[in-house]
Amino acid sequence: MKLRSIEIALPDPAGAAAWMVDVWGLYPAEVRGQTHYLR
DSSP states (O other): OOOOOOOOOOSOHHHHHHHHHHHHOOOEEEEETTEEEEO
């Protein structure tokens, strides 16, 4: 089984996305409003 996606609601989406990029090494794919899509 592979994990394909997760959805997390946080008070600071941009800060959380930046943390996931810096710490987990994910790549920003797209931003729509306050929704950040990472790969």
